[in-house]
Amino acid sequence: MSDAKQYDVVVIGSGPGGLAAAISAKKTGADRVLIIERDVEPGGILLQCIHNGFGVEVFKQDLPGPAYAQRFIDEAFQVGVEFMLDTMVLEITRERRITAVSRKHGFVELQARAVVLAMGCRERTRAQIRLPGHRPAGVYTAGTAQRWVNVEGYMPGKRFVILGSGDIGMIMARRLTYEGAKVERVLEVMPYLSGLTRNYVQCLLDNDIELQLRHTVRRILGKNRVEAVEAVAVDEQMNYIPGTEEIIPCDTLLLSVGLIPENELSRQAGVAIDPITGGPFVDDSFQTSVPGIFSAGNVVHVYDLVDWVTEAGLTAGKSAARLVRSGLAAGDGPALPLKAGENVRYVVPHTLRPDHLADGDIRVQLRVRQPLERPVWVELRSGDKLLHRKGEPYARPGEMITLPVRPNLMDELKAAGELTVAVVAR
């Protein structure tokens, strides 16, 4: 099987990150660009996210998920990106040899000069695992329910309790209400919302759905189908508070307890994974630890806005095409490590090449550990030296913070050593 098909850039996944990467690779001059997608049509999870609110930040347009996806699907076809749909990638090697399989194409072997990993993320199920009780029908992740309700056209229940205040959970609370179901409660174990505030307003408040912070599910009742859940309050150490148990009758429990980058293929390829983000270590061109393998979007770290995923895809695709054309992805200047400092849980990218500022801003993105409900500084430091800072009205773990590093900092950065990012009260 040595006559594997050759491609300049192969993108794994056709969500917003993958589409953007393929388009920008093509536009940057890569010759054959292929997207491999496991579903029967391109677009990824956006196709089931039928709610509005996509594209506001970067494109200044308020689009539903499928419409947002379609902009890029149409463009990808226009610029000549090739697609292999309904196809699952089984393996990627360090040498960028790809094995995939599908009903239509059978068993496929490909050789790529550059690969962009854009597999997105999957939903956490840890809560589901730990939940005591039987294993009845009626316990689903919010995303599975979303696919059923919005794409396949079936309702997975009549009375719902949602565990977790992630965006998908809150959005599903509204969707289910719109389609005639009753959402009894949203429970959140943390003392703060884990999704966006506006989703709390327009999904929960607008529809009179009660949110209980510092509450979780203690037990599922029902053997064949969920009959109720037992909710309980937790203290600061996450211990159940006796006496606060409440049985909430329902037939379905949805889990919206977070997302994890999907990186099985990346690991197989030998890509080093950051244990905190769950995604590859990347430089500012989104190249991973394996030369020629890039990654873009939620596979790197879980974003809360699709616009940022698209931007990351554009950068990764451009870098991949450059590598293919010139053998150089990210300039050859030294890369500075970028570390999470005070109250920062993680920061992406993990390394930064000051040289690269010649092309324009580098977007540094981070999440805080603890919420700070007052004005903060987001600071870029080298040792004790403050290089750059930006004000934000508040900092919340649920909302990613972006710190653009401007080209005018290039010289100062070139003289710097290790960089840290901190978020401190103003």
Added chain:
Amino acid sequence: MKSYDVIIIGGGVVGCMTARALSRYRLDVLLIEKESDIGMGASSANSAIIHAGHDPIPGTLKAEMNRLGNPMWDQLSRDLDIPFKRTGAYVVAVGPEEQAALEGLLQRGRENRVECEIISGEEMRRREPKVNPEVSGALYTPTAGLVDTFAACLAPLENAVMNGVEVMTETEFQGFIRSGRQITGIHTNRGDIACRWVINAAGVHSDEVMHLAGEREDFHITPRKGEYLILDGAEFKLDNILFPVPSAVSKGILVLGSTHGNVVVGPNSVADPDKEDTAVTPAGLEEVWSGARKLVPELNPRAVIAVFAGLRATGNAPTRAPGVTYSHDFIIEIAQEVDGLINLAGIESPGLTSAPAIAERVVELLRGAGETMQEKPDWNPIRRARPRFSQLSRQEQAELVRRDPRYGRVVCRCETVTEGEIVAEIHAPVPARTYDAIKRRTWTGTGRCQGAFDLPRVVDILSRELGIPVTEVTKKGRGSAFLVRPTKEVEA
């Protein structure tokens, strides 16, 4: 009314192995199972060990069946394609008190005629570097092994079906039909069925079944629940079977590999009067976790991907052999109070190991009762497992996809299960008709995402292949449908 020579009540490993053993003879055999699938009880919710047999009290039926059953698994696994490996097992002692207890176990093992030896702590650490570094020594039993517990039920029953045995699921035994002392049939939720023999392999309910025949009214099963955690084999690897030094009531909480590559820890042992209660509990899981960490301190809670619980069919039958004092023995006998009933009851550990030996004992009991037991000339002892895409070489995968493109559609990405495999299970000799039945057979949905990706796809395939609306596709039979209505059909 349809009539059989033999009806087996219960599709656990004992019932399935018995069905296969009887399929060799000119007998009309029916196996009934009250659940939507076979192997849903203790048979598949256990430690998956083929025990060496050092542990049972010498002279008990448990000791005898274990000794007879253990060596049968090599040929069985070959003939029936049951995943099985003889790994050997270790009883791990930490400290002088436990070290001393090993001597007693060695003694008992030898009395049971089981190959065993004591190895040093150092040797134990060499063989399993993840073991508690304070290990002082271990009892090694080389003949212990690991088996795929569900395949141990499915494979023999499929082979039985190939040889003419019939199977009815969602069929519940409700009572005997008798003519004087002779059993002539049974009542079920699906109507009456005539037969000459009933084999009671009803697991935790085997006491109730025999009581309906007026047999052994003093025999009772008091289930003991055992809870387990499964760790992702990709995150934590361990291939051995590690037992702690046992207590009076159980073999203790183990850490062991599995034929699938995952690591399993458990079980605890809690008396549970509810025979259908397989709910896991926070306290139980905590107990299992801390117990397991005594054997392997570096177990990582983040690697846990699933939990489950099983009910041991612990009975109170005294051992009949003279001079042996033991009151939780197996019952493998022809009933005294009626004609036409064989009771296989109180079959807890080492029941899985013993099942093929118990099945052969049933054949002897029938022969002893005057059945001619004529062999079928065309009996086929071989059953082949259907292909598992993820276990094939790349070349074999390519070949399979060429032959049937449905093997090219991956439905479960974590375990790489294809549509072709799922369709094959739905149309197999013992068909999978629910999501959990597919999951048990193919491992769909058992990986990291726990079904979030595959569930809608599998529901779709089940609906299509069974010719039923998606709203009638269930997780595990009646009352467990996944979907309630089309999105747009809102009730007024």
Added chain:
Amino acid sequence: MPTQMEKVICVTCPKGCTLEVTREAETILKVEKAGCNRGTRYAQQELTDPRRMVATSVRIRGGLHPLLPVHTSAPFPKPRIRELLEALRRVEVQAPVELNQVILPDALGTGIDIRASRSMAPVHSAD
């Protein structure tokens, strides 16, 4: 007449600013804590005529999927959303459909159209 202060969370963009609105009966005197001008406009709208973008789906025949996602062409009066959803449950369209195609013009007489959120090509049943 007494003035009163209310907090309103702006949903215009993902920032979700908590606006402080001071008003006297129906008259808004001032809007504070808004991150941008859109917040000020939002507060005025929210307190007088609250509206929301509505996204849902309608039945489609002959398409890849049984449902077609749709959305309102402009924010829709909040008190009438339920009524709109009921009306849309009765709508069924035929594939093909193009992105932004009007599925229901002038919904409930509001002047707001319901548009397709994606294209959906017809699927030929041969499979």
